[in-house]
Amino acid sequence: MNAVLIALLLLPLLGAAATLLPAGADPAAADRRALRLGTAATGVVLLLTIVLAAGFDQDEPGRMQAVTDVRWIPAIGVRFHLGVDGISLPLIVLTALLTFLCAVYSTKRLPNGEGAPSARSFVGLLLLLEVGMLATFAVLDLVLFFLAFEIVLIPMYFMIARWGSGQKVPAANRFILYTLLGSAVMLLGFLLIGFKAGTFDMTELAAAHGKGLSHSTQVIAALAIGLGLAVKAPAWPLHSWLPDAHTAAPTVGSVLLAGVLLKMGTYGLVRVLLPVVPDGTATFAPYLGALAAVGIVYGSLACLALARPGAKGDLKRLIAFSSVGHMGFVLLGIASLTPAGVNGALFANIAHGLITGLLFFLVGALKDRYGTADLDTLSGATGAALYGRAPRIGALLAFAAVASLGLPGLAGFWGELLAMFGAFDPAAGLSRPAFVTYMVIAGLGTLLTAAYLLVVVKRVCMGDPKQPAIASEVPDLLPYEAVSWTPLAALTLLAGLWPALLLGLSDPAVKHLLGGG
Template sequence: MNAVLIALLLLPLAGAAATLAPFGADRATADRRALRFGTAVTGAVLVLTVVLAAGFDHDRPSRMQAVTDVRWIPALDVRLHLGVDGISLPLLVLTALLTFLCAVYSTRRLPSGDGVPSAQAFTGLLLLLEVGMLATFAVLDLVLFFVAFEVVLIPMYFLIARWGSGAKVPAANRFILYTLLGSAVMLLGFLLIGTKAGTFDMTRLAAAHGSGLSHTTQVVAALAILLGLAVKAPAWPLHSWLPDAHTSAPTAGSVLLAGVLLKMGTYGLVRVWLPIVPEGAATFAPYLGAFAAVGIVYGSLACLALARPGAKGDLKRLIAFSSVGHMGFVLLGIASLTPAGVNGALFANIAHGLVTGLLFFLVGAVKDRYGTSDLDTLAGATGAALYGRTPRIGALLAFAAVASLGLPGLAGFWGEVLAMFGAFDPAAGLSRPAFLTYMVLAGLGTLLTAAYLLVVVRRICMGDPKQPAAVSGVPDLLAYEAVSWTPLAALTLVAGLWPALLLGLSDPAVKHLLGGG
């Protein structure tokens, strides 16, 4: 199976390189062929992830499988070390699925016009972005992890700056400056660990569980790694780059930014921060929990402010702020340092990728049809009234909203409940009264989340469809949209009804990491 994992990374890399060759004599032909090529390559990558998942030994999810371990930079003991376990496997599948669905969607809805680069360039950047995202979840060396973490920045920058809308260049600049600064701080932590431990191998460092690293080294490294990963997570108050990036990004960029890139930060906390510097993690866990709880409430209040009539709130911006709240649950689960909390964080990671990816697809479709994502415009007498004008899209939007607010039976429920359960009974040495306070704030956040999402659904989906619409002849769900969105809706339901599908994979691996065995 190690050949499958290697092919998983090499295929999109080769596809990105292939887009440098001519695809046709004229731009229209080249663009059409490039988009089909991107769909074929990302589809093949998705098939490989399914093969990897099918060949995975589900009886031993805590063991690294499909392992490749060869020398890369002998002088620094940096190795080309790849592997997959119950923590990384779901994220690899999610990444491949969302990238393929974005490629399918972009064949019909890629921004074009004067000054917009070719679809061939878009395809190359999308495939390069996929390489970085997949590699982040597959590498087992700190230096390689940093490299993969950085690879995603340049393609995402250009996706926002060249195919985005509105103040796209300032938003792209803010995105890359924030994330580059965070990555630089994270690298300092990695280098400190590597020089003190004598290795950058993540499996060996995790197995040592902090032995060989002094308390001071662990605390300093944990702080640097936490700050770097918190920017990408995004944790309050380091989140301010996110709303602008989402508002300006094209639909495919928003889906991948919310569905995968945010998960890279929280995955790093689970894979690196918890097992490698456990004393440092225990030192900063109460502060991480506090920032997580504040982020949950802050994100929900920001969404409520955007959803109220007259606020001129942008739907994409609202969903971006909702991500701050949802990722707060992930960070709260990690901060509890318990198997229940960390399992909840990993489950919430996947659930957020599915549900928020679907929401950004839907908002992109509404914006394409009505020419705006301004909530007041869409909610007016001449606005969307989706239930009456496009009932299938309206039903999907309502479904995604109730999944996002954590309705039992859908994917959003289990991760939040387990994260709050972890805060209810945190690990030994952590202040239980403090974490009980964080749990109460998180519970308040769930109520506020329900409030703003129900307001959004009422304002956009309801209304009088007999009133004249701003745009006439708006089509309902189209075939390519159904292909792009149905898998996300189906998996949201499956994960909600069958949580053991994910928890059975992550729980043994989480206990292995936390125990250091």
């Protein structure tokens, strides 16, 4: 199985290199070939992840499997170390699925226009982005983790800056400046741990569970690494790059940014901070919980402000702010330092990737049909009225909204419930009154979330379809859209009805990380 994991990383890398080969005399034909190449490469990667998941020993999800471990830079002890367990496997499958769906969607709806580069460039960047995302969840060396964490920045920067809309260049600049600064601080923490412990190997460091690292070293390292990861998560108040990036990004950029890139930050918190510097993490856990609770309410209030009539709220921007709130639940679960809370965080990660990926696809379709994502325009007297004009898209939007607000039976419910359960009874040494307060604030956030999502559904989906429309033709769900979106809706339902599918994988691995055994 280790060959399968290596192939997962090599295949999109080779695909990205293939887009640099001479294209021939016909640029349009070269673009079509590149789009087919992107779909084929990401499709094979998805099949390989399914093979990897099928061969995964579910009786031992806490053990690293499909391991490759060879020396890479002996001078400083860096190893080429790969592996998957019950924590990383669902994220690898999610990454491969979303990238494939984005590639399929791009064959029919590639962003274009004056100044937009060729489809070959887009496919090359998409495949390079997939390499970095997959590698982040597969590597088991701190230096490799940092490199994989950084690989994604350049492709995403160009996706926003070259294929985006509106204030795309300032948004892309803010994205890369925030994340590069956070990564630089994170690297300092990694180097401190590596040189103090004598190894960068994440499995060895996790097994030691902080032994050999003084309390002050753990506190400094936890602060540096936590800050770097919190920027990507994004934790309030380090989130301000996110709404601009999402508003400007093309549809597939928003899907991957929300569906995968945000998970890289929270995954790092679980994979690195919890087992490697447990004392330092416990020191900052109350503060992380407080920031998470504030982020939940802040994101919901920002969405309510954007959803009200007359606010000229952009629907993409609203969903971006909703991510701040939803990722707040992930951070709250991690901050509880309990198996229930961390399992809830990991479940919420996957649920958010599925649901928000679907929401951004839907908003992209609305913008294509109506020429705008402005809520006031969509809900005016000549508004969208999706239930009447495009009932399948309207039904999918309502489905994604109720999944996002945490309706029982859908994926969004379990992660938030377990995160709040973890906050209700946090780990020993943490202030229970403080965390119960965070839980109550998070509960208020769920009510606010329901409020703004129901307002959005009412304004966009309801209305009189007989009124003159702002678009002359409003096609309902198209075949390529159905192919791209149906898997996300189906998995959202499956995860909600069968949570043990994910929790059975993550729970033993989480207990292993928290216990150091």
